[in-house]
Amino acid sequence: MKAKCKINNKYQNCDYQKQVIKSSKLTKDDEILEFFLSGVASIQYQQSDNVFDRLKKKIQEMFDLDKLKEDRSLDKEIQNLNLNKKQKSKLQTLRINQERMIIRYNEIKDRIKEETEIDQLRDFQFWYIQITGSQNLIEKLKEELQKKRKDRLDFLVNYIAEFNRFSNEIQEETDLERLKDFWIKEITKSKFTDKDKQKLDELREEHIRKLEQTQPGTNDFNRINKGIHDEK
Numbered sequence: 001m002k003a004k005c006k007i008n009n010k011y012q013n014c015d016y017q018k019q020v021i022k023s024s025k026l027t028k029d030d031e032i033l034e035f036f037l038s039g040v041a042s043i044q045y046q047q048s049d050n051v052f053d054r055l056k057k058k059i060q061e062m063f064d065l066d067k068l069k070e071d072r073s074l075d076k077e078i079q080n081l082n083l084n085k086k087q088k089s090k091l092q093t094l095r096i097n098q099e100r101m102i103i104r105y106n107e108i109k110d111r112i113k114e115e116t117e118i119d120q121l122r123d124f125q126f127w128y129i130q131i132t133g134s135q136n137l138i139e140k141l142k143e144e145l146q147k148k149r150k151d152r153l154d155f156l157v158n159y160i161a162e163f164n165r166f167s168n169e170i171q172e173e174t175d176l177e178r179l180k181d182f183w184i185k186e187i188t189k190s191k192f193t194d195k196d197k198q199k200l201d202e203l204r205e206e207h208i209r210k211l212e213q214t215q216p217g218t219n220d221f222n223r224i225n226k227g228i229h230d231e232k
Contacts, residue, residue, distance in 0.1 A: 121153040
């Protein structure tokens with residue numbers, strides 16, 4: 001059925017059915033566009049989450065202090081990513097906490113390496129407590145530090161035992177020639193610190209002087225013996 005409708009101030013035949021169909025077509029186009037845009041937004045959101053999760057994992061697995069510092073590679077990567085402010089803020093907080101954790105780890109590691117007191121390294125003593133009490137250290141790093149503590153303890157125990165062995169054998173040596181040759185070489189090639197090598201060398205020279213004053217045939221012994229006889 002057709003009816004008259006006014007178009008441009010003139011009455012003309014109007015096909016309302018066609019108008020309805022045309023209007024319906026526009027509505028479906030809008031729905032398709034809305035569906036497409038929502039799909040794009042969903043993909044972008046997923047991509048943003050993927051980028052966030054990827055960098056979050058990268059930060060958590062990063063133990064290089066230099067890369068974790070401000071204005072270094074990770075900081076710049078966070079700043080340049082296409083993420084919202086909230087995501088960037090979370091990543092920066094994670095980076096800073098990771099940096100603090102590695103600083104604490106390195107501090108304990110370096111001080112354990114320099115420790116010379118055996119008792120400080122024993123189980124349930126100073127360094128054991130320092131490691132277990134560090135709340136910002138993850139378990140993996142705590143385990144590494146406990147191993148370094150035990151290794152340092154074993155090293156010092158063996159080091160002191162070896163130093164005492166050298167010291168005792170030098171003092172028990174009765175052969176002057178060995179003291180003047182063999183023990184010099186042994187001290188030189190040992191793994192003791194320069195300070196401890198000097199201590200052993202001083203001990204060796206002191207023992208040589210004692211032997212020269214007591215052993216027959218040595219210059220000091222002959223001189224002392226001659227002086228005694230002269231006094232008689």
